[in-house]
Amino acid sequence: MTKDSKPELAARRAFLVKLAGAASCAGAAVGAATLGLTPAVSAKTAPAADGGSFPTKDYDWTKHQWGFGVDATKCIGCLRCVEACKRENDVPANAHQFRTWVERYVHLEGEDQVRIDSQQDPVNIAASGSEKTFRFANRYKDAKVYKAFFVPKLCNHCTHPACVQVCPVGATYKSEDGVVLIDHDYCIGCRYCVQACPYGARYFDEERGVSDKCTWCYHRITKGLQPACVEVCPVGARIFGDQKDKESPISLFIRNNRVQVLRPESGNAPNVFYVGIDKEVN
Amino acid sequence: MHFAPYTGWVYPNETVFEWSVLIAVYPYITGLVAGAFTVSSLYQVFGFERLRPVAHLALLTSLSFMVFVPTPLLLHLGHPERAFNATITPHLTSAMAMFGFFASFYVALLIVEGWFANRPFIVEQAQTRTDLLGRFYRLLTLGSYDVSPHTMHFDKKWIFALAVIGIPAAHGLHGYVGFMYGSLKSREWWSSDLMPVIFLFSAIISGVALLVVLYVASCKLRRIPVDAACVKGLAYTIWAFIMVAIVLEALAFANLVYKGREGIDTILQYVTGPLLVPYFLLQFAIGMVLPLLWLSYMIWRGTTGKALIVGVTVCACLVLFSVFMMRWNVVIGGQEISKTGKGLLSYHMPFWGKEGALMAILLTTAPLGLLYVLTRLFPPWADDAAHAHG
Ligand code: SF4
Numbered sequence: 001m002t003k004d005s006k007p008e009l010a011a012r013r014a015f016l017v018k019l020a021g022a023a024s025c026a027g028a029a030v031g032a033a034t035l036g037l038t039p040a041v042s043a044k045t046a047p048a049a050d051g052g053s054f055p056t057k058d059y060d061w062t063k064h065q066w067g068f069g070v071d072a073t074k075c076i077g078c079l080r081c082v083e084a085c086k087r088e089n090d091v092p093a094n095a096h097q098f099r100t101w102v103e104r105y106v107h108l109e110g111e112d113q114v115r116i117d118s119q120q121d122p123v124n125i126a127a128s129g130s131e132k133t134f135r136f137a138n139r140y141k142d143a144k145v146y147k148a149f150f151v152p153k154l155c156n157h158c159t160h161p162a163c164v165q166v167c168p169v170g171a172t173y174k175s176e177d178g179v180v181l182i183d184h185d186y187c188i189g190c191r192y193c194v195q196a197c198p199y200g201a202r203y204f205d206e207e208r209g210v211s212d213k214c215t216w217c218y219h220r221i222t223k224g225l226q227p228a229c230v231e232v233c234p235v236g237a238r239i240f241g242d243q244k245d246k247e248s249p250i251s252l253f254i255r256n257n258r259v260q261v262l263r264p265e266s267g268n269a270p271n272v273f274y275v276g277i278d279k280e281v282n
Numbered sequence: 283m284h285f286a287p288y289t290g291w292v293y294p295n296e297t298v299f300e301w302s303v304l305i306a307v308y309p310y311i312t313g314l315v316a317g318a319f320t321v322s323s324l325y326q327v328f329g330f331e332r333l334r335p336v337a338h339l340a341l342l343t344s345l346s347f348m349v350f351v352p353t354p355l356l357l358h359l360g361h362p363e364r365a366f367n368a369t370i371t372p373h374l375t376s377a378m379a380m381f382g383f384f385a386s387f388y389v390a391l392l393i394v395e396g397w398f399a400n401r402p403f404i405v406e407q408a409q410t411r412t413d414l415l416g417r418f419y420r421l422l423t424l425g426s427y428d429v430s431p432h433t434m435h436f437d438k439k440w441i442f443a444l445a446v447i448g449i450p451a452a453h454g455l456h457g458y459v460g461f462m463y464g465s466l467k468s469r470e471w472w473s474s475d476l477m478p479v480i481f482l483f484s485a486i487i488s489g490v491a492l493l494v495v496l497y498v499a500s501c502k503l504r505r506i507p508v509d510a511a512c513v514k515g516l517a518y519t520i521w522a523f524i525m526v527a528i529v530l531e532a533l534a535f536a537n538l539v540y541k542g543r544e545g546i547d548t549i550l551q552y553v554t555g556p557l558l559v560p561y562f563l564l565q566f567a568i569g570m571v572l573p574l575l576w577l578s579y580m581i582w583r584g585t586t587g588k589a590l591i592v593g594v595t596v597c598a599c600l601v602l603f604s605v606f607m608m609r610w611n612v613v614i615g616g617q618e619i620s621k622t623g624k625g626l627l628s629y630h631m632p633f634w635g636k637e638g639a640l641m642a643i644l645l646t647t648a649p650l651g652l653l654y655v656l657t658r659l660f661p662p663w664a665d666d667a668a669h670a671h672g
């Protein structure tokens with residue numbers, strides 16, 4: 001999960017591939033045992049087997065319908081998810097562009113208006129002391145807090161995504177398993193999708209000249225792993241799973257709670273389901 | 283990268299402005315195209331004889347600006363080299379996808395109509411010139427040297443037909459630009475059914491105003507008297523369309539406020555704060571209401587001569603400015619109001635750079651350079667003998 005782990009992994013993979021190559025060259029029977037490892041290891045670089053299983057070899061996207069849950073009553077605003085996501089997905093290292101973020105809602109006693117901020121707020125950045133690590137400043141410690149809570153946000157992987165609708169080239173699309181993805185090799189960088197998303201889930205990656213957003217860690221979930229943010233959340237505020245599997249964490253989350261989505265009036269029909277958010281949250 | 287300062291609550295990703303001034307320049311130029319074409323159609327199709335002195339100029343103006351329409355978009359793209367992806371694999375649900383086709387169709391139409399309109403001149407030049415330009419004109423004749431009355435009659439029919447097709451094409455193209463913003467549900471400021479029509483009418487007034495300025499300037503440069511009747515005809519046109527433009531925009535605003543959906547408090551805070559000057563003062567009061575009153579006054583008093591020409595020209599400049607402010611207030615204004623409906627951002631326009639003020643000015647004025655060249659190659663002046671055919 002840490003930044004260094006990536007090259008390390010690549011090195012290990014290269015080593016194993018070499019090993020496998022050597023083994024098969026030698027034609028040694030022992031090699032067979034080593035080869036047992038190679039399918040899983042080389043899966044990422046292997047060509048997609050007839051269409052349906054990109055990007056992981058044995059992955060069939062018609063067999064899944066991914067969904068995400070957020071239990072806002074559990075979130076403690078530690079922002080580990082935000083940091084993990086930045087590293088896992090090479091999100092630009094600044095305090096303005098995020099694939100996921102956490103919002104803090106605070107009602108102070110005697111005030112009508114809720115105060116809302118997120119980790120990118122200058123006060124919070126000053127508290128963390130860097131644009132690469134994030135924390136919520138303890139800015140209300142001297143005030144009388146009436147009610148307060150955190151709300152994690154991310155792309156909703158909408159059933160009717162406005163971003164997909166407006167993309168002039170079809171670079172952003174909805175996959176069979178319910179994940180909204182962007183083809184970075186095809187995106188022309190017009191940012192129409194950034195404007196169209198009602199949730200502010202997208203940003204433009206200046207360096208690569210393309211739009212970007214949360215993919216629910218598609219490279220992980222197609223291998224049976226959890227999205228990075230879900231994995232690091234210490235309190236289980238983020239829930240992920242396959243809606244086609246009725247016993248998956250997300251199916252149970254939806255079944256056992258009264259869930260709601262953000263901005264239902266947009267008609268986007270989000271697939272991130274919330275529990276414990278208040279009327280101001282949109 | 284510049285991060286926009288903000289007040290209230292905005293989504294973190296919104297602190298980077300994704301659509302710069304260039305995206306305001308784009309509808310502005312497109313609008314000038316549609317407006318200039320309207321003038322040429324008023325003459326070619328509806329027989330407004332008064333506008334004859336500017337009819338050909340209008341066509342050339344339309345073409346010159348149309349050629350530059352894609353430039354702000356291309357400069358803005360993260361991958362301009364992939365721009366053709368939109369034409370190779372247009373994603374049909376996107377309001378932006380068909381733009382390349384519409385625009386190319388329209389450019390082709392302008393070129394063909396321009397060719398027919400200039401044919402007698404091209405033939406004459408091809409026959410009399412012996413220099414390199416002569417070869418250019420000979421090439422342009424496409425082998426047809428027939429300018430007999432019979433053929434001219436035939437040509438006229440073509441011009442008429444193309445002008446008729448051109449009206450929905452030009453206006454469709456521009457209404458479509460308005461749709462690109464109006465169809466987005468993510469921003470209350472944009473999401474208006476009236477947006478395409480508002481864009482259209484402001485486009486028409488901007489194009490007519492541009493022709494006033496170009497016509498008067500060309501007369502001064504060529505040291506010939508300005509045809510007051512023509513200027514008056516253009517003034518009437520502006521007057522009629524500016525009325526509609528003001529009413530439409532006022533209606534859209536009233537609708538927005540009256541419906542008072544989520545986020546309206548922030549919008550009101552915005553229009554009475556940061557937008558007070560650019561919106562109410564510059565765009566409306568100075569740019570639209572003042573010209574309307576002034577034009578009304580001149581029409582009422584029957585002003586003629588120099589006073590009329592100066593008056594209409596100044597009004598035209600104000601209208602040109604107002605329409606630019608309208609584009610700015612839509613494109614930049616829309617992004618200054620947060621999608622959260624709970625915060626405001628402020629855009630900072632750099633002067634230098636690919637998406638700065640200088641580039642915006644260059645792109646808006648560059649078509650004038652092309653227009654100059656075109657007027658040298660195909661003089662659009664009605665007082666010229668070569669254009670006696672009209
Ligand atoms: S949340 Fe925004 S970016 Fe994500 S799928 Fe929906 S419209 Fe697209």
Ligand code: SF4
Nearest residue numbers: 167187188190191193
């Ligand atoms: S920025 Fe890329 S993904 Fe977004 S609409 Fe434009 S081409 Fe499509």
